[in-house]
Amino acid sequence: MLVDRANVAPKLLHWYDRHHRTLPWRAAPGEAAPDPYRVWLSEVMLQQTTVAAVKSYFAAFTTRWPTVEALAAAPDAEVMSAWAGLGYYARARNLIACARAVVDEHGGRFPSEEAELRALPGLGAYTAAAIAAIAFGQRAVVVDANVERIVERLFAIAEPLPKGRTAIYAATASITPDDHAGDFAQAMMDLGSSLCAPRKPACALCPLSEECAAFRAGEPERYPVKAAKTAKPVRRGSIFWLEAADRVLLCRRPPKGMLGGMRALPTGPWGTEDPGLTDAPIAADWRFVGAGRHVFTHFALDHKVYAARMESQDIDGEWWPIAAIEQAGLPSLFARAAAIGLAARETA
Structure with a gap:
């Protein structure tokens, strides 16, 4: 079943105008881009963590360290202590290293290009793309867990993760618009966190149901296809x-x-x-x-x-x-x- 790629972005952006989440690190749809520092900080915090859990930490960090310069100057121990409870402590170490690299190597200004962002400590493909799109309006292909699930259903991609990520990235690239890439990325995140949920997706309310191959086949919950789990040592x-x-x-x-x-x-x-x-x-x-x-x-x-x-x-x-x-x-x-x-x- 072919997906009408040209319809995806316009429909999704129209839905996002009306149903977007209001979050402390975001600008509203169509408004001036938000502070790159706040976008970066939120994206690092949100890795493997829920929005609900991050909000209080984000408020505490931005109150205590309102700029990247302030965070870069903070003692390591204080930042690590403030991070406690968010888990994945390598992210906190990378947070400190990245803040200092932005100050020392870029004069306190985050670079706007995705490739330059990738060169900063701790910024992988997703985080660099998200900052480039959301903070700087660059066309970047932003793929997180929510986007993976939406795209797997939209294109009925049956290859389990992680092998399926190549196909998912290509499919996401094919529907990412040249304009409003930041709004598009955030719209995909919001759709995945609300209607296109892992279980019992609300397909009747989804703006992309007509384009969705999994919905048209009557089996949206088949996706994402999960690989067999291996027991942790x-x-x-x-x-x-x-x-x-x-x-x-x-x-x-x-x-x-x-x-x-x-x-x-x-x-x-x-x-x-x-x-x-x-x-x-x-x-x-x-x-x-x-x-x-x-x-x-x-x-x-x-x-x-x-x-x-x-x-x-x-x-x-x-x-x-x-x-x-x-x-x-x-x-x-x-x-x-x-x-x-x-x-x-x-x-x-």
């Missing part, structure tokens, strides 16, 4: 809650690697075997106080939490007030482990 580890005088010992994760640069509770090694008390901060009367599982992108971590007390704070690390542990900016793995440690204190 499981690692095992220990997390240590060590307290003295109403403070708990925290450390900094190494700059590279999982949760790099973040504040954390001390841990043992993460491997295929239960490490027990290997690499505990001190020899002490450690008590097992709880366990959990944390799922990372490429593996799951089954971890046990051990607690102990010592008389004085005479080992290296950051002794954080236990009453203010929620202000430590711990990533979710360690925030949950801290909650186990806190509960154990109350029952000890």
Whole structure:
């Protein structure tokens, strides 16, 4: 079934004029382009994260660091702490590196060309295209998860991801207009987040239903076709809650690697075997106080939490007030482990 490509952009942009979301990093349809800094910041935050979750973080970041120059000048630890809860901490490290590259190499102004944007730290094909289109009005082919789903249905692309991405990109390029590319990209995002949902798409309300090959075939929910899932490997580890005088010992994760640069509770090694008390901060009367599982992108971590007390704070690390542990900016793995440690204190 052939898709009438010429109708897609006009119909979608007409729908977007009436049904667009109002978001703090956006300009309204047809208005002057928004601040590239805000577009970039929002796009980095939105990777693997929902709009609802990002809004409060975006407001906090832009209040604290209203310009790319302000963010570039911020201490790494403060930015990483403010990022806690958004996950995927490599994005926060890239955020800092990119802000500094824009200031040091581009005089504080984001480049407008997609190729130049790609050269900035942490900007992949999607983010560079989104900034070029949304912030600068450049014609760029913007493909995120929402766009992938819409295009797979629109053109009935049955090849599972990731192999199907070449065909999806080509199909998206064929319907991306020369003008209003930013509005078109955001319209696709809005359509995918509302009507063209993963389950039970609202095809009767969709402005592209007449063009959609999957709808015409009566099987929109067949797409996207999913590849067979493979089980994630499981690692095992220990997390240590060590307290003295109403403070708990925290450390900094190494700059590279999982949760790099973040504040954390001390841990043992993460491997295929239960490490027990290997690499505990001190020899002490450690008590097992709880366990959990944390799922990372490429593996799951089954971890046990051990607690102990010592008389004085005479080992290296950051002794954080236990009453203010929620202000430590711990990533979710360690925030949950801290909650186990806190509960154990109350029952000890």
